[in-house]
Amino acid sequence: MSGIEDERAIVRPMEIACEGVSFSYEEGDRGVQALSDVSFSLSAGATVALLGPTGSGKSTLLQVIRGLSTPDAGVVRLDGLSPGEPGYAERQRQVGIVFQTPEMQLFAMTCLDDVSFGPQQLGWEDAAVRAAAEEALERVGLPVSVFGNRHPYSLSGGEQRRLALAGVLAMRPRVLLLDEPFVSLDPAARRDLVGIVRALAADGVGLVLATHDVDQAWALCEERLVLDHGHLVSAGAWRFDQDGEADLLAHHLAVPFLVRLWQRLGRSLDTLPREADQAATALASGGRRA
Numbered sequence: 368m369s370g371i372e373d374e375r376a377i378v379r380p381m382e383i384a385c386e387g388v389s390f391s392y393e394e395g396d397r398g399v400q401a402l403s404d405v406s407f408s409l410s411a412g413a414t415v416a417l418l419g420p421t422g423s424g425k426s427t428l429l430q431v432i433r434g435l436s437t438p439d440a441g442v443v444r445l446d447g448l449s450p451g452e453p454g455y456a457e458r459q460r461q462v463g464i465v466f467q468t469p470e471m472q473l474f475a476m477t478c479l480d481d482v483s484f485g486p487q488q489l490g491w492e493d494a495a496v497r498a499a500a501e502e503a504l505e506r507v508g509l510p511v512s513v514f515g516n517r518h519p520y521s522l523s524g525g526e527q528r529r530l531a532l533a534g535v536l537a538m539r540p541r542v543l544l545l546d547e548p549f550v551s552l553d554p555a556a557r558r559d560l561v562g563i564v565r566a567l568a569a570d571g572v573g574l575v576l577a578t579h580d581v582d583q584a585w586a587l588c589e590e591r592l593v594l595d596h597g598h599l600v601s602a603g604a605w606r607f608d609q610d611g612e613a614d615l616l617a618h619h620l621a622v623p624f625l626v627r628l629w630q631r632l633g634r635s636l637d638t639l640p641r642e643a644d645q646a647a648t649a650l651a652s653g654g655r656r657a
Contacts, residue, residue, distance in 0.1 A: 378539070378541055378570050378571040378572055379411075379541060379571070380411030380412030380413075380541060380542075380571050380572075380573055381411055381445060381446055381458060381461065381462070381541040381542050381573055382408070382409065382410060382411045382444075382445070382446050382447065383408070383409045383432060383443070383444070383445060383462075383542065383573070383575075384407070384408040384409070384443070384444040384447075385405050385406055385407055385408075385428075385431075385432070385441065385442075385443050385444075386406050386441055386442050386443075386444065387404050387405075387406055387440060387441035387442070388402055388404070388405040388406070388428075388431060388438045388440070388441035388442070388443065389402055389403050389404055389405070389438060389439050389440040389441055390402040390424075390427055390431055390436060390438045390439055391439055392427075400597055401424045401427040401597050402424045402427055402428060402431065402438070402597045403596075403597045403598050404440075404441070404598075405424075405428065405441070405594075405597075405598070405599045406441075406599065407592060407599060407602045409573065409575070409590075411573065412568075412571050412572075412573050413573055413574075413589065413590060414568050414573070414574040414576075414587060414588045414589050414590070415573075415574065415575050415576070415588055415589075415590045415591065415592060416576050416578065416581075416584030416585075416587070416588035416590070416591040416592070417429070417575055417576060417577040417578070417591075417592050417594065418578070418579075418581065418584060418591055418592065418593045418594070418615075418618075418620055419593055419594035419595055419618060419620075420579075420595065420618065420619040420620075421579075422596075423594040423595050423596060423597070423618075424594045424596075424597040425546070425577040425594055426467070426546050426577065427597075428577075428594065429464060429544045429546055429575065429577055430464070431443060432462065432544060432575070433459070433462050433464045433544060434450075434459045434462075435464070445458040445459060445462070446458055458541075460489065460538070461538075461539070461540055461541040461542065462540060462541070462542045462544065463535035463536070463538060463540030463542070463543050463544065464535065464543075464544040464545075464546070465528075465531050465532050465535055465543070465544070465545050465546065465548060466531070466546050467546045467547040467548070467550060469524070469527040469528045469530065469531040470519075470520070470527060472531040472534060473519040473520070473527060473530060473531060473534075474519075475519065476518060477515065477516050477517065477518065477519075478504065478509065478511075478514045478515055478516070478517050478518075478519055478522075478530055478533075479500055479501075479504070479511055479514075479515040479516065481519055481530065481534055482500040482503055482504055482530070482533045482534045482537050483496050483497070483499075483500040483537070484534065485534055485535070485537055485538040486499045486500065486537050486538055489538060499537045499538075499539070500533075500537050501515075502537075503533040503534070503536040503537035504530075504533050506533070506536060506563065506566075507529040507530070507532055507533045507536070507563055508529060508559055508563070509526065509529055509530060509533060514526075514530075523556075524551060524552070524556070525552050525553065525555075525556025525557075525559070525560070526556075528548065528552065528556070528560065529559070529560065529563070532548075532560075532563065536567075540572060541571075541572065541573065542572065542573035542574075542575070543564075543567060543572050543573065543574050543575070544575045544577075545564070545574070545575070545576050545577065545578075546577045547577060547578055547579070548560060548564075548576070548578070549561075549578065549580055549583055561583070561586070561587065564576075564587060565587065568587070574587070574588065576588055581615070581620055581621050581622070581623050582623050582624050582625070584623075585605065585623035585625070585626070585641055586641045586642055589604070589605075590602075590603060590604055590605070591603075591604075591605055593614065593615070593618055593620070595618045595619075600614070600618060601614050601618075607622065607626050607630075607636055607639070625639070625640050625641070625642075625643070625646055626639055628646065629646075632650075634649075
């Protein structure tokens with residue numbers, strides 16, 4: 368790409384499919400099977416919650432999708448392409464990942480340099496790099512005029528999380544993989560990050576959100592994947608019938624609070640709110656009962 372106009376192209380959502388993906392790693396003198404024959408497909412622009420108890424394989428699956436880990440078996444297809452096919456490497460670069468621990472992704476002496484690094488590695492012209500970095504910092508609420516020359520480690524935990532996200536956004540991802548992004552954030556920082564993620568999804572960026580927070584997953588994601596001990600045990604749209612709830616509970620996951628509230632109030636599941644404000648508005652207006 369040769370200019371700022373090119374780098375600001377409209378997001379083209381990406382399809383992702385895992386077919387029979389398995390992955391193991393060494394721990395001491397034994398092998399650990401982290402993923403076992405995982406298969407699913409995500410439509411372009413999908414917002415998906417990746418749920419499961421600790422050790423279920425969520426972080427490993429994100430790394431395999433991004434190409435940071437190579438599966439022992441199976442394949443990850445991007446827009447229908449397989450590894451090695453023309454165009455696959457480019458699509459892989461368009462999958463952004465933000466790790467749970469933000470300092471893992473921060474290394475430069477200033478925030479601006481940190482966010483500029485990715486576009487520079489993609490070979491963009493200096494003007495395009497600068498524009499992308501400034502835009503990304505602005506988008507996450509860290510304007511370059513205030514934060515550009517600050518050292519990343521001088522930021523608060525929430526600001527570091529947003530800076531790490533800016534470094535990924537500067538490369539114009541079509542899909543964003545977030546690993547427990549809300550852990551250890553105070554309410555204000557959480558609210559800010561939720562707003563950023565919602566805006567990205569509205570722009571067409573696909574989202575895979577690995578989290579233990581079922582309430583936040585329900586608020587942000589239209590679909591869910593459930594992993595347990597490396598096996599995919601459930602996929603697709605949320606379900607809150609008897610079988611759907613049993614599926615969550617069987618894998619150490621809670622039913623979202625607003626769903627339980629709606630059920631206790633006898634409200635129709637067709638009108639389930641995803642946010643507290645939606646619930647308050649519906650209750651204030653009388654809503655309709657099941």
